[in-house]
Amino acid sequence: MPTHVRLYSKDEELGKRDDDFKPRRGPKATNLAKPWRWRKRRVLSVIALLVMGYVFFRNIPEGLGLVERRMASSIGPSDSAGKPAGNRVEPTGAPARPRTVADDGGSSHYYDGPIKFYRLASTLHAITHTFGLRLQNRNVLFAVSSLQSAANLMPMACEMAKWDRNYVHMAFLGRDSLSVDDILGVNGVSRSDCAANFHDARSDYSKYSIERRAEVSVSGAMKHINDFMHPQAIIMDDSTLEDAFFVRAMRYKAGEIGHALIEIPAGRYEDFLWMTRLDAGSLSNWFKPTIEILIHAPPHSSGGLIRLVRSLEDAEYAGFAVPKMTVELPPDIDHFAKTFLERLQWPRRTQHDTRTLNTLALRHRIPSAHLSSEQASIRFVESFYPSVSEDNHVLVLSAQAEISPLYLHYLHYVTLEYKYSSYTSTESDRLLGVSLDIPTAFLNGSGRFAPPSIGEMRDNASQSYSDEEKGDQPGSTPFLYQGPSATATLFFGDKWNTLHSFLTNHLASSHRGTAERTKKFVSEAEPAWLEYLLELMRARGWSMLYPATPLVTIHNELSQIPEEYSREIDGAPEMGTPKDPEHLAEEAFLLADESPVIVEHVERETPEAQPLQDMLPFRGDLPELPHLPFLTYAGDVVNTTIQEDLVQSYASEFRRSIGGCQGVDATRKRIISDPTRTDDLFCFPGVDVEFDMSTEEDEVQVAHEVIAATAGPESTVEGVRHGTSKAVVDSALKNGEGAPVGVKAGQAEHG
Numbered sequence: 001m002p003t004h005v006r007l008y009s010k011d012e013e014l015g016k017r018d019d020d021f022k023p024r025r026g027p028k029a030t031n032l033a034k035p036w037r038w039r040k041r042r043v044l045s046v047i048a049l050l051v052m053g054y055v056f057f058r059n060i061p062e063g064l065g066l067v068e069r070r071m072a073s074s075i076g077p078s079d080s081a082g083k084p085a086g087n088r089v090e091p092t093g094a095p096a097r098p099r100t101v102a103d104d105g106g107s108s109h110y111y112d113g114p115i116k117f118y119r120l121a122s123t124l125h126a127i128t129h130t131f132g133l134r135l136q137n138r139n140v141l142f143a144v145s146s147l148q149s150a151a152n153l154m155p156m157a158c159e160m161a162k163w164d165r166n167y168v169h170m171a172f173l174g175r176d177s178l179s180v181d182d183i184l185g186v187n188g189v190s191r192s193d194c195a196a197n198f199h200d201a202r203s204d205y206s207k208y209s210i211e212r213r214a215e216v217s218v219s220g221a222m223k224h225i226n227d228f229m230h231p232q233a234i235i236m237d238d239s240t241l242e243d244a245f246f247v248r249a250m251r252y253k254a255g256e257i258g259h260a261l262i263e264i265p266a267g268r269y270e271d272f273l274w275m276t277r278l279d280a281g282s283l284s285n286w287f288k289p290t291i292e293i294l295i296h297a298p299p300h301s302s303g304g305l306i307r308l309v310r311s312l313e314d315a316e317y318a319g320f321a322v323p324k325m326t327v328e329l330p331p332d333i334d335h336f337a338k339t340f341l342e343r344l345q346w347p348r349r350t351q352h353d354t355r356t357l358n359t360l361a362l363r364h365r366i367p368s369a370h371l372s373s374e375q376a377s378i379r380f381v382e383s384f385y386p387s388v389s390e391d392n393h394v395l396v397l398s399a400q401a402e403i404s405p406l407y408l409h410y411l412h413y414v415t416l417e418y419k420y421s422s423y424t425s426t427e428s429d430r431l432l433g434v435s436l437d438i439p440t441a442f443l444n445g446s447g448r449f450a451p452p453s454i455g456e457m458r459d460n461a462s463q464s465y466s467d468e469e470k471g472d473q474p475g476s477t478p479f480l481y482q483g484p485s486a487t488a489t490l491f492f493g494d495k496w497n498t499l500h501s502f503l504t505n506h507l508a509s510s511h512r513g514t515a516e517r518t519k520k521f522v523s524e525a526e527p528a529w530l531e532y533l534l535e536l537m538r539a540r541g542w543s544m545l546y547p548a549t550p551l552v553t554i555h556n557e558l559s560q561i562p563e564e565y566s567r568e569i570d571g572a573p574e575m576g577t578p579k580d581p582e583h584l585a586e587e588a589f590l591l592a593d594e595s596p597v598i599v600e601h602v603e604r605e606t607p608e609a610q611p612l613q614d615m616l617p618f619r620g621d622l623p624e625l626p627h628l629p630f631l632t633y634a635g636d637v638v639n640t641t642i643q644e645d646l647v648q649s650y651a652s653e654f655r656r657s658i659g660g661c662q663g664v665d666a667t668r669k670r671i672i673s674d675p676t677r678t679d680d681l682f683c684f685p686g687v688d689v690e691f692d693m694s695t696e697e698d699e700v701q702v703a704h705e706v707i708a709a710t711a712g713p714e715s716t717v718e719g720v721r722h723g724t725s726k727a728v729v730d731s732a733l734k735n736g737e738g739a740p741v742g743v744k745a746g747q748a749e750h751g
């Protein structure tokens with residue numbers, strides 16, 4: 001089971017929090033209860049220790065845990081019956097100014113007394129419906145200190161609450177003394193239009209706190225909030241705008257409780273509004289996905305390469321890690337490209353910034369007389385390997401691309417939504433990647449590819465989407481297409497890993513001579529590795545997500561045939577080495593008789609710069625993958641049933657023609673014990689095959705038989721279970737059962 005399937009566990013231990021709140025009755029008290037036994041010297045030393053302990057206690061900056069425990073009683077779970085304790089009246093007015101304040105006599109920040117939260121308990125006790133006591137839930141917290149930051153984040157919090165996928169909370173942790181209602185009033189927000197829960201987490205006398213007390217107060221409040229809420233993600237304003245004590249405490253505390261602390265960059269609140277459509281599962285994984293850029297620069301393409309890199313430099317990166325970039329250079333680099341790359345600072349940095357490392361990596365190819373499509377594929381696929389396959393993804397760009405400034409926003413948005421959400425589906429496990437482009441032609445290079453329309457959505461979803469949209473015109477919905485693209489595509493790391501395994505097995509099978517040479521389907525104007533990837537996609541039922549409007553412009557003027565497929569035309573050699581018949585015979589696939597022809601790519605305009613949620617259809621909401629129209633590699637729109645049949649029949653066909661399997665070994669469904677391996681598509685001598693029986697007979701019965709028959713190699717048992725659970729999950733999904741708690745509640749928006 002992929003690790004990103006995060007369902008809420010219903011049997012979460014609920015009583016955990018109460019343990020944390022047990023008043024600390026130390027054994028010390030009982031020992032001291034019999035003072036007459038103590039010798040005088042010992043008594044003195046104990047007193048000295050206590051005094052030292054007290055001094056230490058008051059002065060440790062990081063010893064927040066102790067302070068918190070002491071403070072726990074001040075918000076008091078003991079009154080969980082809901083009754084406010086009688087002596088809980090917050091003092092008003094200024095606290096007494098200590099006489100010993102020598103440093104800043106005029107400052108209003110002088111108070112360093114014990115910390116009490118008088119206003120937090122009531123709102124925290126009122127959120128039990130959010131299942132905040134569970135470690136996994138749907139709570140998202142906006143934390144603010146300064147009033148300006150409250151104004152900056154409030155529209156976002158209210159917007160997120162409106163989408164209703166999460167329980168949204170906003171906590172005020174600053175020093176000011178304005179009441180929550182006043183803060184809302186100043187920002188023009190009323191509790192009736194904003195469904196967020198507001199929490200006043202400021203301590204008593206917060207206005208007068210010295211810096212350290214303010215910081216400890218934020219940590220203490222966050223401890224209580226975490227106990228009652230377990231926020232999956234915490235969102236705060238830009239740290240350069242927020243109060244310093246707040247930033248320090250939040251960073252420390254978020255690290256300690258292990259939740260994502262997302263900072264919205266200053267002034268980009270509108271640009272990041274798309275994050276309000278994400279669920280708590282996606283937001284909690286905000287920092288997980290990393291993207292690396294891989295550019296393949298063919299010979300004589302320096303103009304395109306420079307244009308592409310410039311567009312990458314001009315893109316929006318605030319709030320994200322700038323991707324690492326690798327450029328694969330051709331054997332002969334021309335002068336322009338060389339000087340350009342020498343001067344390139346990636347990521348772009350300001351003059352005074354000398355610490356940012358240049359993460360540009362160049363690869364230079366040593367020319368060989370003849371590059372077969374097999375070698376070219378290996379070379380390319382080898383140029384990336386994820387260290388964490390679930391989280392490290394690669395963006396492959398061709399030198400003809402010019403990218404939209406919002407590409408990284410878009411990629412993060414769709415990746416977080418479809419790969420990291422608490423709501424998962426078979427389709428999201430089968431998502432190979434995300435294309436920024438819309439194809440012009442079919443994979444074979446002919447025909448005219450027409451993107452599907454909203455009316456072709458699956459599961460009757462078009463009804464819920466078409467009302468508010470432009471109607472049935474093409475290009476108004478994203479779609480899934482079983483066609484790989486090398487122009488501008490993000491490939492997910494786990495799928496790339498699988499491609500490594502597939503290529504390894506495929507080559508072994510080809511070299512053993514068991515693989516038939518099949519006709520190539522993908523046009524020879526495309527790189528050779530796409531053919532292997534297409535085979536894998538068809539055998540696994542993978543597809544790629546294509547956008548409704550492209551986020552990249554593909555230029556035609558420098559396009560060229562990949563080196564591995566270039567041949568002589570009318571006696572005049574094209575660029576690269578011509579292929580002679582002998583080499584053609586060595587190819588893994590049958591090539592066409594004629595030279596490939598480059599199809600003009602439609603240079604679609606990328607939309608003008610506007611925030612993502614305004615650019616994407618459906619007000620920036622991403623439809624569920626099982627609702628999107630699905631196109632087979634041949635461009636036919638099919639429903640889920642047909643799609644599944646196609647996968648099974650192609651997998652059998654592949655095993656027979658390329659995998660070296662015969663008879664029942666080829667036709668019966670096999671177990672995929674590790675999704676990043678492809679051994680189920682091949683038959684090698686001496687390697688056992690494991691059939692998936694779950695669909696044929698009573699599952700339990702079969703599982704027992706298999707276990708008995710094979711005397712239980714670990715993988716078989718695992719595999720059977722996997723096959724079984726998958727089928728059960730699928731049927732449950734179809735029947736609408738077993739939907740996780742995090743199901744897109746926001747879908748109601750479309751009704």
Ligand SMILES: *[C@@H]1O[C@H](CO)[C@@H](O)[C@H](O)[C@H]1NC(C)=O
Nearest residue numbers: 458459460461462463639640
């Ligand atoms: C789609 O709608 C039709 C009629 O409204 C209904 O009969 C059919 O079962 C629906 N299909 C799905 C997959 O929900």
Ligand SMILES: *[C@@H]1O[C@H](CO)[C@@H](O)[C@H](O)[C@H]1NC(C)=O
Nearest residue numbers: 442444445446447633634635
């Ligand atoms: C290319 O593929 C499309 C879609 O599958 C098909 O309609 C067309 O006939 C194919 N063209 C050639 C020349 O094979």
Ligand SMILES: *[C@@H]1O[C@H](CO)[C@@H](O)[C@H](O)[C@H]1NC(C)=O
Nearest residue numbers: 459637638639640641642643
């Ligand atoms: C899927 O499409 C096929 C052919 O178009 C049709 O026979 C079948 O009933 C459809 N299945 C569903 C569940 O809509």
